[in-house]
Amino acid sequence: MIPDIGNSNRKGVILGDAFYWAPASWFDTTLGAQYLSKRGSAERAEIRATPDENTTFAYNYYGVIDRGLPDSNGVLQPQGGHQQRLEIQSLFRNNWRFVTDFTQLSSLTFRLAFADAYGDAINSEVRSSIFLTNNFKGFSLNFAALNDKNFLTINPERVSR
Numbered sequence: 001m002i003p004d005i006g007n008s009n010r011k012g013v014i015l016g017d018a019f020y021w022a023p024a025s026w027f028d029t030t031l032g033a034q035y036l037s038k039r040g041s042a043e044r045a046e047i048r049a050t051p052d053e054n055t056t057f058a059y060n061y062y063g064v065i066d067r068g069l070p071d072s073n074g075v076l077q078p079q080g081g082h083q084q085r086l087e088i089q090s091l092f093r094n095n096w097r098f099v100t101d102f103t104q105l106s107s108l109t110f111r112l113a114f115a116d117a118y119g120d121a122i123n124s125e126v127r128s129s130i131f132l133t134n135n136f137k138g139f140s141l142n143f144a145a146l147n148d149k150n151f152l153t154i155n156p157e158r159v160s161r
Contacts, residue, residue: 004034010113012038026050040066040080042114054091060084064114081110100130108151124152 004016018032027049034042045061066080086102105111105126131144 001030001032004032008036008038010038011036016042018044036064039068040064056087056089058085058087062114064110066113079109079113081106083111094134095136096132096134098132100128102128102130104128105149105151111151125150 001018001020004014004018006014008014014034014036016032016034018030020028020030022028027047029048030044030046032044034044036042042062042064045059047057047059049057051057061082061084063082064080066078068076068078068080071077083105084103086100088098088100090098092098103126108124111120111123126149128147129144131142133140133142
């Protein structure tokens with residue numbers, strides 16, 4: 001792919017590249033990395049697949065290994081972390097349908113420091129859902145698991161490394 005070269009007040013000089021690979025007509029992936037002169041390095045991955053006409057799969061990952069910014073005492077405060085999302089939709093026999101939209105964020109600090117869009121940076125919630133459903137003879141049978149995580153709490157959770 002085309003190399004990524006730029007400059008940012010927050011990230012410094014940015015040098016990066018990505019590799020696109022499509023080994024089959026139903027599967028492709030993009031893997032990329034960036035060097036951020038002021039911060040560290042960033043990694044990206046995107047995998048998409050449609051193994052059959054009734055199933056789609058998508059996975060996205062973005063992570064930063066951050067050296068940190070100096071605080072008022074000159075101590076570096078890393079803001080790195082990662083964000084990943086998995087989406088699967090599948091239709092099975094006898095009208096069964098499975099859907100998952102799973103999102104994981106390591107910390108709001110990471111999102112605030114490295115989000116590419118303003119809308120991403122201001123969103124403090126992460127929602128995930130999984131469900132299995134079947135509609136038959138005028139009835140519905142549904143199983144669901146939902147998870148809403150809000151990073152704006154009085155005692156923020158910390159992810160141990």
